[in-house]
Amino acid sequence: MNRITRPALLVLALALGACARPATPVPEGVRYLSRAEWGAKPAAMEMKTHVPHRITIHHTAERQAPARSTAAKLQALQRFSQSEGTLGNGRPKRMWADVPYHLYVAVDGSVAEARPIRFVGDSNTPYDPTGHLLVVVEGNFEEEELSAAQRRTMELLIPALARRYNVPPEKIAAHRDFAETLCPGRSLYAEIPRFRELVAR
Numbered sequence: 001m002n003r004i005t006r007p008a009l010l011v012l013a014l015a016l017g018a019c020a021r022p023a024t025p026v027p028e029g030v031r032y033l034s035r036a037e038w039g040a041k042p043a044a045m046e047m048k049t050h051v052p053h054r055i056t057i058h059h060t061a062e063r064q065a066p067a068r069s070t071a072a073k074l075q076a077l078q079r080f081s082q083s084e085g086t087l088g089n090g091r092p093k094r095m096w097a098d099v100p101y102h103l104y105v106a107v108d109g110s111v112a113e114a115r116p117i118r119f120v121g122d123s124n125t126p127y128d129p130t131g132h133l134l135v136v137v138e139g140n141f142e143e144e145e146l147s148a149a150q151r152r153t154m155e156l157l158i159p160a161l162a163r164r165y166n167v168p169p170e171k172i173a174a175h176r177d178f179a180e181t182l183c184p185g186r187s188l189y190a191e192i193p194r195f196r197e198l199v200a201r
């Protein structure tokens with residue numbers, strides 16, 4: 001007979017559960033939409049796995065659309081991602097397995113799970129996103145500013161991700177630090193030193 005009683009095992013399991021990392025990468029107080037909640041389709045092909053060691057920030061380059069649901073925006077982004085097409089600059093876009101980014105920060109401040117973080121993201125520009133946790137923020141930040149809800153979410157989310165994946169402040173960066181692009185737009189790029197400061201605290 002095993003000496004560990006059933007109640008003791010239950011206590012042990014609860015204690016281990018309490019020590020485990022939270023199930024979602026999004027901090028408390030931020031609304032999170034899982035892939036199931038926005039109605040994601042499965043990935044269209046196999047993806048490589050990686051362990052993120054830096055955070056790279058993008059914008060959608062499309063104007064914020066507060067009247068449209070986050071689920072509808074993610075479904076449209078996934079449809080675009082999983083098909084061949086043409087980019088805004090006229091260059092051809094190949095088919096991707098899934099949404100290229102890992103987390104999507106909507107204009108209302110909610111965060112949607114895009115590509116699962118354990119898989120390498122994708123890019124239209126020639127840099128290797130292996131090891132990059134890709135956060136995309138809804139808007140065209142060449143022309144717009146973060147909404148108050150997006151700013152609040154980013155100030156909670158970026159430090160929480162940095163803690164979870166051991167990302168030091170200097171590895172919080174923007175798409176344009178790696179490739180020739182305006183992404184994530186002027187006004188969002190200007191916020192990055194502040195995100196680094198929050199991570200350094």
Ligand SMILES: [Zn+2]
Pocket residue numbers: 057058059175181183184
């Ligand atoms: Zn980008």
